[in-house]
Amino acid sequence: MVIRKYGLADLPESIPVFPLPGALLLPRARLPLNIFEPRYLAMLEDTLKTPHRLIGMIQPVLLPGDRGERHETERVETARLHRIGCAGRVTAFQETEDGRYLITLSGVARFRLGPIEQGFTPYLRAQVDWVSFERDLGRAEMDPGFDRDGFLDVLGRFFEAAQLSSDWESLKEADAELLINSLSILCPFDPEERQALLEAPTLANRRETLTALMEFALRSGGDDGVLQ
DSSP, X not given: OOOOOOOGGGSOSEEEEEEOTTOOOOTTOEEEEEEOSHHHHHHHHHHTTSSSOEEEEEOXXXXXTOOSOOOOHHXXXXXXXXXXXXXXXXXXEEEOTTXXXXXXXXXXXXXXXXXXXXXXXXXXXXXXXXXXXXXXXXSOOOOTTOOHHHHHHHHHHHHXXXXXXXXXHHHHHSOHHHHHHHHHHHSOOOHHHHXXXXXXXXXXXXXXXXXXXXXXXXXXXXXXXXXX
């Protein structure tokens, strides 16, 4: 598949935003979504009519007592949103017999959330600022200090404790950005931990955060719920 390249001038000033706890999208990574609520079906239909086909994924700030469960829709719409999200282009979609859409978002760039636009759409639209994340639009990031063997050792112990499986041969061969970003998306972290991975300024920072989260989960023995 040919990946479309963007510059800052190509990105719109406002986009639809999809508040979803625990959903993490990163630049040049992919996120599958199951769209079934009427408001988000309308969002998808409107998005597919645009030249950019961008949807902004963003997480609500968890309220006291929340443990990362999905909020009820009304609660999500009124919750305070994190200031940083990531926009993805709809690159695949399939309609099911019961009227749902299975779509794939390919991450384009992170954004800083601006004012929510007042309008007549059943979903949220917001003004967004891309300037802080211009590097997301470039080539794949490098991580010169990446110790693959040490990282895979921690990952192996984390997967064993969490009873997860993986294709280890593929992990050994994957380039650093694909490996780190894919694991950031797939590992069972809490929403606030996922937000920390999203906001990491560089790939090296994200790898350090990811390693720290896995080591913390191993030390805690699952008390925080990640390894249960």
